[in-house]
Amino acid sequence: xxxxxxxxxxxxxxxxxxxxxxxxxxxxxxxxxxxxxxxxxxxxxxxxxxxxxxxxxxxxxxxxxxxxxxxxxxxxxxxxxxxxxxxxxxxxxxxxxxxxxxxxxxxxxxxxxxxxxxxxxxxxxxxxxxxxxxxxxxxxxxxxxxxxxxxxxxxxxxxxxxxxxxxxxxxxxxxxxxxxxxxxxxxxxxxxxxxxxxxxxxxxxxxx
Amino acid sequence: xxxxxxxxxxxxxxxxxxxxxxxxxxxxxxxxxxxxxxxxxxxxxxxxxxxxxxxxxxxxxxxxxxxxxxxxxxxxxxxxxxxxxxxxxxxxxxxxxxxxxxxxxxxxxxxxxxxxxxxxxxxxxxxxxxxxxxxxxxxxxxxxxxxxxxxxxxxxxxxxxxxxxxxxxxxxxxxxxxxxxxxxxxxxxxxxxxxxxxx
Numbered sequence: 001x002x003x004x005x006x007x008x009x010x011x012x013x014x015x016x017x018x019x020x021x022x023x024x025x026x027x028x029x030x031x032x033x034x035x036x037x038x039x040x041x042x043x044x045x046x047x048x049x050x051x052x053x054x055x056x057x058x059x060x061x062x063x064x065x066x067x068x069x070x071x072x073x074x075x076x077x078x079x080x081x082x083x084x085x086x087x088x089x090x091x092x093x094x095x096x097x098x099x100x101x102x103x104x105x106x107x108x109x110x111x112x113x114x115x116x117x118x119x120x121x122x123x124x125x126x127x128x129x130x131x132x133x134x135x136x137x138x139x140x141x142x143x144x145x146x147x148x149x150x151x152x153x154x155x156x157x158x159x160x161x162x163x164x165x166x167x168x169x170x171x172x173x174x175x176x177x178x179x180x181x182x183x184x185x186x187x188x189x190x191x192x193x194x195x196x197x198x199x200x201x202x203x204x205x206x207x208x
Numbered sequence: 209x210x211x212x213x214x215x216x217x218x219x220x221x222x223x224x225x226x227x228x229x230x231x232x233x234x235x236x237x238x239x240x241x242x243x244x245x246x247x248x249x250x251x252x253x254x255x256x257x258x259x260x261x262x263x264x265x266x267x268x269x270x271x272x273x274x275x276x277x278x279x280x281x282x283x284x285x286x287x288x289x290x291x292x293x294x295x296x297x298x299x300x301x302x303x304x305x306x307x308x309x310x311x312x313x314x315x316x317x318x319x320x321x322x323x324x325x326x327x328x329x330x331x332x333x334x335x336x337x338x339x340x341x342x343x344x345x346x347x348x349x350x351x352x353x354x355x356x357x358x359x360x361x362x363x364x365x366x367x368x369x370x371x372x373x374x375x376x377x378x379x380x381x382x383x384x385x386x387x388x389x390x391x392x393x394x395x396x397x398x399x400x401x402x403x404x405x406x407x
Contacts, residue, residue, distance in 0.1 A: 019283075020282065021282025021286055021287070023280055026275065026278055026280065027271060027275065030270075030271045030274055034266055034270055035264070035265055035266075036263060038264060038265065038266040039261075039262075039263045042264050043264075051266075052267060055270070056273060060278065063274070063278045064279050067281065135264055140257045140258065140261065141261070155258065159255055159259050160258060160259070160261050160263070162259075184216060184217070187251060187254055191251060194253075194254060194257070
């Protein structure tokens with residue numbers, strides 16, 4: 001196999017090498033996207049351990065089906081699409097499990113049962129909890145956590161990942177107008193959460 | 209001054225740094241209207257706070273944990289190509305002068321073949337006569353070898369069943385060649401696939 005300087009290759013070429021079964025190309029894809037994907041998922045689920053599992057699932061879904069990747073889709077968009085779906089699915093399952101009083105009848109695996117009973121079982125803050133509270137403890141992180149998951153993924157992709165509205169729409173399978181609305185509402189809610197006393201400084205449509 | 213405050217969409221346009229014909233009046237209004245500027249600043253602070261959020265890292269063994277579960281599929285043609293390259297590479301000359309000499313020899317051979325081809329085309333009658341001769345010899349040789357192969361693999365009765373028919377012998381032997389070729393290709397693929405590297 002020829003020696004490539006993988007770090008300098010564009011995504012499309014790295015994927016082409018991965019599709020040829022080149023193991024270093026798989027590692028390069030993980031190296032490029034582990035942080036962005038983990039950050040997105042972590043901020044969606046707000047639990048480090050779960051976020052790592054979901055990020056791992058995301059990479060496995062993508063890399064084990066790398067032959068299905070279509071070159072007309074950006075690799076980052078493809079990965080974010082899978083990552084977002086994985087995180088939203090998890091939140092949906094967790095919400096179902098939380099509603100139930102008798103535990104977690106919807107939990108399909110032991111891991112999920114454990115995840116749903118964790119809060120009841122342990123009250124002492126672990127090292128992981130402390131790390132989480134340090135990482136996601138700022139006012140803006142808490143305000144993001146209070147957003148609806150759909151708003152959260154849109155606002156994170158727009159302002160943390162710097163994606164365009166069009167890219168977000170393609171990635172999340174949403175109409176462009178919906179993405180704009182979600183981001184606008186998310187900004188408004190964040191502003192209200194961060195500065196409640198100033199949030200309604202003026203009514204936009206009033207005459208001066 | 210524009211006698212209308214900026215709409216939320218218009219503030220979004222300015223926040224997104226949009227440029228164009230429609231944005232200039234919005235910027236002009238922003239410069240003159242304290243109320244809209246304050247609203248814009250509030251929004252900008254939120255956006256800045258978001259844009260300064262760090263990218264968080266998973267644990268250091270994340271990559272190895274993922275790689276331990278990734279099924280790397282190496283297409284058979286890539287594996288076969290790698291195998292063949294692996295055989296040829298050690299044979300390739302290492303030193304620059306030897307490489308130049310081999311390259312020169314290859315070029316000379318190519319030139320010779322070109323000259324021979326041009327000569328043969330220029331002497332089409334003789335070429336066709338010799339080609340016919342070669343074809344007849346080749347068909348006879350192939351039939352003899354094919355019969356020998358068929359006899360060796362399937363026994364004397366198979367050769368007798370073909371009844372000395374040259375075409376039947378050639379077809380039978382070509383079929384056998386194809387079977388042998390496919391078996392070799394599958395063996396090559398199996399050998400190459402077994403080389404798949406895992407993390």
